[in-house]
Amino acid sequence: MSTPNRVYIARLAGVAVFDPNGDQVGRVRDAVARMRSNQRPPEVVGLVAEMPMRRRIFLSINRITSIDPDAVVLGSGTLNLRRFSKRPNELLVLAEVLDRRVQLEDGPAGSVVDVAMECGRAGEWALTRVAVREQTGRLARRGHLHQVEWDRVRGLGAVGDNRGTANLLAVLEELRPADLANALQDLPDARRNEVAAALDDERLADVLSELPERDQVEILAALDRERAADVLEEMDPDDAADLLNELPPPEQDVLLDLMEPDEADPVRQLLRYASGTAGSVMTSEPVILPPDATVAEALARIREPQLSPAVAAQVFVARSPLTTPTGRYLGMVHFQRLLREPPADLLGGVVVNDIDPLRPTTPLPEITRRMATYDLVAMPVVDRNNRLVGAVTVDDVLDHSLPPDWRDRDAVRAAAAAANEPLDGTDG
Missing domain, CATH: 2.30.30.240 (PRC-barrel domain)
Known part of the structure; x- marks a missing residue:
């Protein structure tokens, strides 16, 4: 050697x-x-x-x-x-x-x-x-x-x-975050909770989103409630809503009350939607700009590093107010279109609105069919007054289309064993 x-x-x-x-x-x-x-x-x-x-x-x-x-x-x-x-x-x-x-x-x-x-x-x-x-x-x-x-x-x-x-x-x-979540699953429960608690709020929020629901709940329960509320504030509203859905309603209310109101409000809205619908899987914070914003402003917005690739793939155009629920929804512009247009052009002149938006009650199979039909990575969700309330992204669809325990390493191993894959173990 x-x-x-x-x-x-x-x-x-x-x-x-x-x-x-x-x-x-x-x-x-x-x-x-x-x-x-x-x-x-x-x-x-x-x-x-x-x-x-x-x-x-x-x-x-x-x-x-x-x-x-x-x-x-x-x-x-x-x-x-x-x-x-x-x-x-x-x-x-x-x-x-x-x-x-x-x-x-x-x-x-x-x-x-x-x-x-x-x-x-x-x-x-x-x-x-x-x-x-x-x-x-x-x-x-x-x-x-x-x-x-x-x-x-x-x-x-x-x-x-x-x-x-x-x-x-x-x-x-x-x-x-996904690899760190994977590493945490290999640690004993007490050690996992100890390491998770030592992460800063933003890092822990990212990691929780990549863990099986069972581990999310156990780690959150090991934190004091004030810290748990701080971590929930750092999570995307849809991920925070998914996690809170795993808790008893009284515990949900306690944590939501401890969160800052402007962070808790979008989570409360998402919790009202029925499971398996567009409202329950969407993000309430897509990229939204007014029609008089320029192409250059839109490109600058989607370059922000905290945006996920699926969220940054398009800009949704709506009348004020620009936080969900917005004013009247006008359409969306894919980032490839933005790259082809002069930087000074207005979004109102390049917006696309030839695909019907989703409704909050649209079921997941219908969302999947429509996104596959039109080769989209995200679709707008509007209410009965044509106000944008969120967007469903392809990662949302995948996350909720896979088996509930797809992130659980033990469950994956059990499934592999059932499919007659080789048994786990060292070769030494």
């Missing part, structure tokens, strides 16, 4: 994994170590890599030919695509050791910030050194850094709740 003799595992998180042909097959997400009863440091048996479609697989350490800060390269042979499942005597280093509060032998207490694995003369990899940041009260992260042998650290032998979150968050901070 062409690789340094000592590798710090936290630095491998997110590193690309390549096959012998130089094609990327995934990214490193963790290392798997096997506990040993003879007081020797745990043996590293492989890495966990995340493949496309969020499938996590096990890579035996014997299949890896090189490890460096930029790439992990596999040797020849067939790649085992069975989903990874941790065995009882195994340890996930990043998920279970990073941030653990430990006691140094004849030394101070601290928290684990990294773990090194080393290759011995026989080619066996083991966890040998631990980087521990000394605790100094509220300035714990600034404490002295100790790098000591594994057997000089007390508190590493069993999985417990004596872990913080700072270093694990540092490893996960670059992940997209």
